[in-house]
Amino acid sequence: MKFDLALSNGDIVFPGEGVSRGSIGIVDGRIAAILDPSERVEAGRVIDCTNRWILPGVIDPHTHIGFGDKENDWTTETATAALGGVTGLMSFWRSDDLDASTAPWIAEGEARSSVDFGLHFGVTSTRHVDELQALSRRYGISSIKVYLMYKGATGAAKGFTEVDDALLFRALQAGSRVKNGVVSVHCENTEVTPVFREPLMAAGRDDLPAWDE
Known part of the structure; x- marks a missing residue:
């Protein structure tokens, strides 16, 4: 079989199993075969991986594309991600x-993305909860996040006026009705946080250990 691309004679890392010398044949961007070093490899392009590791790509499940530079993040952040594996x-x-x-x-x-990607829906209103099942079916997105640090005055300052424990429970109920639904929670307690933060600030603490107090 002739491959589009072959990674030849490298040390292939099999997670949970170990490392084996071999070659990987790729067709249409997908792994088509893992070959013994003794097998001859034919491909449109062959990369000699002798004395090099061949590792599975890393999946980063927690990124904030568009939260910094919305105009350029898809380009810059995903290119950087690809460089890091x-x-x-x-x-x-x-x-x-x-x-x-x-x-x-x-x-x-x-x-514009250099890597594969998926999205988590951020749920910050009852409208989001009500539309969740339809949105999930339409876009194939089954991961949902609720942000409890946006409760009360903290959230209102950013335009989030509906975030409370009731919204969390509605999101949990709606998420349970989404196929393969997963609900995660940014679970700060905005009422308790100042109890610990304000004495540290009053004492002028800005050292790293203060963040653990």
């Missing part, structure tokens, strides 16, 4: 109108 990532996506904004955001990613 990350071949797939999951990024959080928040918007007042998830239905209207998700398709354009996915299209931007498909046009």
Whole structure:
């Protein structure tokens, strides 16, 4: 069989199993065969991996594409990820109108991302909860996140006025009805945090151990 690409004679890392010398044949961007070093490899392009490791790509499940530089993040952040061995990532996506904004955001990613990607929906309103099942079916997104650090005045300052424990429980209920649904929680307690933070700030503490107190 002739491959599009072959990674020849490298030390292949099999997670949980060990390392074996061999070659990998790739067709249409997918692994088509793992070959013994003694087997002859024919490919349109052969990369000699002698004395080099061949590792599976890393999947980063927690990224914030668009939270920094929305215009350029798909390009810069995913290129950096690829350089570090990350071949797939999951990024959080928040918007007042998830239905209207998700398709354009996915299209931007498909046009500019250097790696495979998926999205987590950020749930910050009852509208998001009510639309969750339909949105999940439409866009194939089954991962949901609720941000409890946006409760009360902290959230209101950022325009989030509906985040509370009731929204969390509604999101958990809605997530249970999504196929393969996973609900994660940014679970700070905004009422308790100042009890610990304010004495440290009053004492002028900004050292690293203070963050653990």
